[in-house]
């Protein structure tokens with residue numbers, strides 16, 4: 243079977259130990275998570291995980307179902323790249339002397355729609371948002387010009403292309419007569 | 429209700445009383461002492477069962493739960509007390525048994541410092557529970573207990589852990605009872621899709637050779653009558669999994685036996701002959717399916733299960749119906765035509781007759797030679813009017829007693845199906861007898877499994893629990909020996925076992941016993957066991973090298989059972 247890049251979007255109650263519960267389902271199958279982003283969602287008290295990984299649809303589907311089955315998980319769905327908008331963000335910390343001494347580097351920055359967010363005499367911080375591929379291409383270019391001091395890239399964040407509102411539909415369907423954990427737990 | 433100022437420990441007990449708990453299986457220790465201290469004032473509210481090992485506490489709670497349909501409760505201390513429960517919790521997870529395990533935990537302030545008897549119990553138990561929660565504040569107690577019982581007992585049941593910090597046990601606060609009847613992120617009873625039910629009914633009505641698989645879900649969903657109504661109207665033969673054996677009486681005219689590796693020949697062969705397979709509350713375990721790539725390939729498959737994640741997990745199905753079988757089955761019954769499949773149903777009997785001749789006759793009436801497990805099981809079953817609760821341990825004793833017992837009442841088999849836990853039997857039998865004191869509880873165990881939780885004889889002694897223990901002693905870890913004989917060239921590595929004098933051990937615990945070696949003694953010994961009012965150990969010396977047959981060898985297809 244074909245391995246593809248999948249993005250799993252998970253909504254959970256915002257409670258301690260949730261990340262562990264989610265990732266344990268991957269550990270159990272020795273599935274390697276590529277990127278993971280945890281953040282708040284559009285609904286207060288609801289946390290959102292965006293996980294990307296390479297896998298076969300069958301196992302991605304099974305792991306998604308197992309995650310959704312967890313009591314404190316509200317919703318989990320998986321997507322392929324053509325079903326979502328997605329971005330990553332990267333920060334590149336470059337050597338200012340090298341950058342200033344090499345016109346090519348500033349051309350690369352402009353060319354890649356990257357943004358300089360800090361310059362001082364020792365280092366320059368450049369930010370770029372884009373696909374993994376674009377981000378890594380830029381990384382390669384900086385490395386080839388010997389100006390890279392540090393590099394960091396986030397996991398992906400994604401929203402489905404579909405007009406449907408998964409979380410909203412879930413939370414506000416007829417079954418929604420419930421309070422969030424936090425309220426309950428006062 | 430008015431608030432009252434009480435300790436967290438007292439609040440825990442009041443919350444348990446609110447949930448209808450009247451029996452606790454437990455074992456005390458340092459970080460749960462305030463709770464046990466509070467229990468001292470509640471001696472009239474709870475039957476306290478002091479087990480002899482925390483693993484026994486959970487298995488006993490499981491036995492209590494599975495026999496009665498209520499939630500079983502264990503209370504243990506932190507650290508080693510908590511880790512001793514892990515096997516039981518895992519067993520309950522795999523076999524969908526509602527238990528709530530409450531463990532002491534060190535005080536909140538020293539969490540993460542390797543304090544004495546501190547372990548990350550929530551972290552350890554997250555993968556083996558439905559829900560695992562640490563109570564750090566007394567204000568959370570009422571809510572957490574209510575939520576624990578709600579989650580453990582609803583939907584597909586399972587174990588819940590409450591990790592109870594010591595400071596929350598002793599703090600005084602204003603207690604207010606709480607109840608939980610929903611959790612917004614949790615849909616225990618999904619609404620079955622009407623379209624799916626209609627599609628399923630269409631397949632049933634078109635089918636010439638329908639075959640229904642009954643799992644424990646029918647027992648858990650109390651859908652025994654709904655199941656019968658459905659199969660009787662559409663005239664569908666049905667076989668049960670090990671876990672579902674008492675979901676349909678053995679003698680029901682449409683009951684065609686047991687599925688699985690050591691199940692009956694008819695249902696296994698006909699799995700690959702039917703044109704429609706209807707699975708109800710079962711999960712296509714590998715012990716049932718054998719080789720997946722040849723499993724029921726010719727058939728359309730309908731899968732009714734309350735757990736969405738079970739759908740297409742092992743077997744890809746044509747019509748999934750996610751819902752409670754107690755709700756789904758009547759919907760189906762209403763839509764299916766009255767039918768008759770006499771010839772098809774007879775074909776099961778024809779295959780079962782082959783098994784009868786090749787295996788069963790010899791297993792039940794060997795005539796001479798050492799006693800066999802099968803004949804003992806059948807005799808005990810009949811001597812109880814086939815109405816006892818069968819509790820098994822794991823191994824040959826399990827398969828043989830499950831095969832040759834007869835089931836007339838729901839909730840009559842308690843066995844470790846998913847985890848296959850040796851040592852499950854004795855404590856589970858204690859829990860079952862305590863929950864269902866009116867019923868006869870017969871434990872079948874092996875010489876290996878008996879010794880895995882033999883300390884629970886102390887619990888029997890103390891509680892006077894009238895468990896009938898049938899120890900099928902073959903001086904071997906028989907199940908493993910069988911595999912060594914069949915698949916490892918007779919190399920009996922680490923399976924012969926030197927046994928103690930079980931009669932003396934029983935005597936040490938004040939439990940009457942009888943050793944049976946001769947066939948001529950068996951009936952009388954069974955009579956004596958059942959006539960004795962309290963617990964009894966019937967120690968039966970059975971043939972040492974006997975095999976459980978028929979068998980689907982590992983890796984073989986369901987229709988490739990072997991008979992010797």
Ligand SMILES: Cc1ncc(C[n+]2csc(CCOP(=O)(O)OP(=O)(O)O)c2C)c(N)n1
Pocket residue numbers: 821822823824825826848849850851873874875876877878900902904905906907908
């Ligand atoms: C805790 C545990 N350890 C090991 C096993 C593997 N195992 C399965 S059956 C069996 C032999 C059981 O021997 P015994 O209790 O004497 O029962 P018999 O098969 O002889 O009836 C073993 C070792 C297991 N299922 N559970």
Ligand SMILES: [Mg+2]
Pocket residue numbers: 874875876900901902903904905906
């Ligand atoms: Mg044995």
